[in-house]
Amino acid sequence: MSSTVVIAGGGPTGLMLAGELGLMGVRAVVVEERAEPATVSQGMGMHGRTLEVFRQRGLLDEAGVARLPVWPRTPFAMMWLDVASAGPEDQTYAFPQWRTEALLEARARELGAEIRRGARVAGLADHGDGVSVRIATAGGEESLEAAYVVGCDGEFSAVRSAAGIDFPAEGDTYYGMIGDVPLSDPEAAFSNGRFPGGMFAVLPLQPGAVRFMTVEFERERPPAGTPATGDELLDAVERITGERPDVTPGWVSRYGNHTRLATQYRKGRVFVAGDAAHVLFVSGTQGLNAGIQDAVNLGWKLAAAVQGWAPEGLLDTYHAERHPVGARLARHARAQMRLLHPFDCVGDVRELFGEFLRYPAVHRFLLEQSTDDVYAMPAGDDELLGRRLPDAADLLRDGQGLLVDSTAEPLDVAAWSDRLRLVTASATPARRVLVRPDGIVAYVGTDDEETRAAVRTWFGEPAVAGVSA
Known part of the structure; x- marks a missing residue:
């Protein structure tokens, strides 16, 4: 059996997993379709519990964490949660995804991972004692033998599809756009909030620039591979608000679909993680953070299996522990959508929910729903069981x-x-x-x-x- 683990996808989940494997002496090959590293990204937030993982691996020290801006508030269905009483583990920090990827790629390479850019997984065959992986590049195809394959290749995962893992759609669909807009007047007023046609928000990005963000419910996004444009973003803003801002967007991107959760995170020697395992509503910055936690949970277990010391059933605990987390986050996402859409049917529910938000315990509960992962252990009821050990x-x-x-x-x-x-x-x-x-x-x-x-x-x-x- 080969001792290599092939990882499809060089985003945060795949790179974190490659670093975890390398730390434990296992060779990882990361296959990433993008030819160059990202220098801009959709994701802008990192949870405190993800930073705990980074500190655990020496990726960020206390001084580095202290310099990260803390988001002053966090939304739940566009109703703001009070983070004043939250501990650092439940705060959200401003840490763009492209910076996360740069940090994790450097660590993965340092620990011996091979990053193949401009390549994609074109197919695979699980033989029971190993996996043959077809890798396509501009120059053609090659075959690579692996002990295991992990699909960290996003919502349209080729690995998940090749393995035959179901990825059912749940709840309403939505289509969103993000665009970075140069703006000389940072005080420029735009109509933003909830509208019958969806949501529009203007977010501070950096001096001289803001980020536009749209969400439209029950609207299909253009087919995969269709380039996103500034006009597409402005069209969405106009449909939602009735106004077309007189701006020229720079970088733009689209997102959105149904909420989805893979029915199984493991099938034989094939695993899925990150967006290949769960696609969630954009509110709450859950996707990237859940993917990092998937990778840390899976990495040492795969290393143990490759090195021959994994006890029976260890690999199955990945699904047993992480799938319930994905299910909880999917429920969290669907609940938010039910408080947002249809616009003319949710007023009473939002008003009632707003009454609940008068209680600090409700704020705390909703914050923890996004971040607090506790795993069931075989025996015992100590409060430490299933949690990350503090101060370790x-x-x-x-x-x-x-x-x-x-x-x-x-x-x-x-x-x-x-x-x-x-x-x-x-x-x-x-x-x-x-x-x-x-x-x-x-x-x-x-x-x-x-x-x-x-x-x-x-x-x-x-x-x-x-x-x-």
Whole structure:
């Protein structure tokens, strides 16, 4: 079997996954259709919990995070949530997607990933013990053997289609445009908000420029591959507001469709992640952030399988853990659309929902719905289980798991030293906390045999010759 993992798509999800694999010594080949890196992008926001992952891998230190502007407010169906009481983990930070991609590509290359630009996955065949991948470039096609293939290639994923993974449409469809507009007068007034035909917003971008953003419900966007234009954006603004701004857009892009969720995140040796697994309504900046979390959850599990120490069923936990998150986010997206459209039918519901927003607990709940991922663990009810261990970022930079042991007799885990590190600590109450390579707490307890069983559940059988376990 080849030890290579092929990743279709060089956006944030694919590049994060390539870096995770490289950190753990597994070769990744990223196949990206764009010939050059992006220098502008639709995505502008990053959640605090995604920054936790970046700190965990040494991608951003505390000083770098401190310099990032914090969004002063976050929308839910164009009703503003109060973020004043939110912790840093539930804030949204201004961090453009193109900068995210540049950061992640540099790290992936540093860790040995191969980035093939101007290429795309044209087909694949899962043989059971490996996958043959057809890669198309301007010069023709070639075949590459891989241990696994991961589709991070977006809404119209060729990998998902080739694997036969269903991607059903749910809820209303919508069509949106984004465009960056040079503007000498930053105080220029535009009619923006909700309209019978959709939504229009003007967002600050940088000195001398703003971003126009439109949403039209139950309107199909042009076919894939049709170039987006400034006139297309201005036509949309005019349909929505009845006014055509006298501006000349620069960069423009389109987005939107139904909310979609893949029925399975794994099929044999083929996986999907990011927008290839879930397409969500634009509000709340969920797509990029969910994709990063997909990659971090999957990366160490694929590495374990390639390196031969993955316990039985480990790869299946990717779907078991991330698919419910995708389902929750899809429900969150559909709920927002139900509060926005049809325009003449949602007034009473919005008014009632506005009454709910008088309560700080409702704001907190809605913020956490976008960001707080908690995984079900096999046993136990400790509040740490299934969550990222707080204040452990510096301990996880090498990609190994941790056993944080504050008991009087720390457990010997030398037999797993190639994948698990013992960290002794002084804490009350005394206990053992098993942390997976992705930073998620998988076990909390004190019993020796229970701890060893948990280690085997997540880290497999020991591999160090001559060392007992």
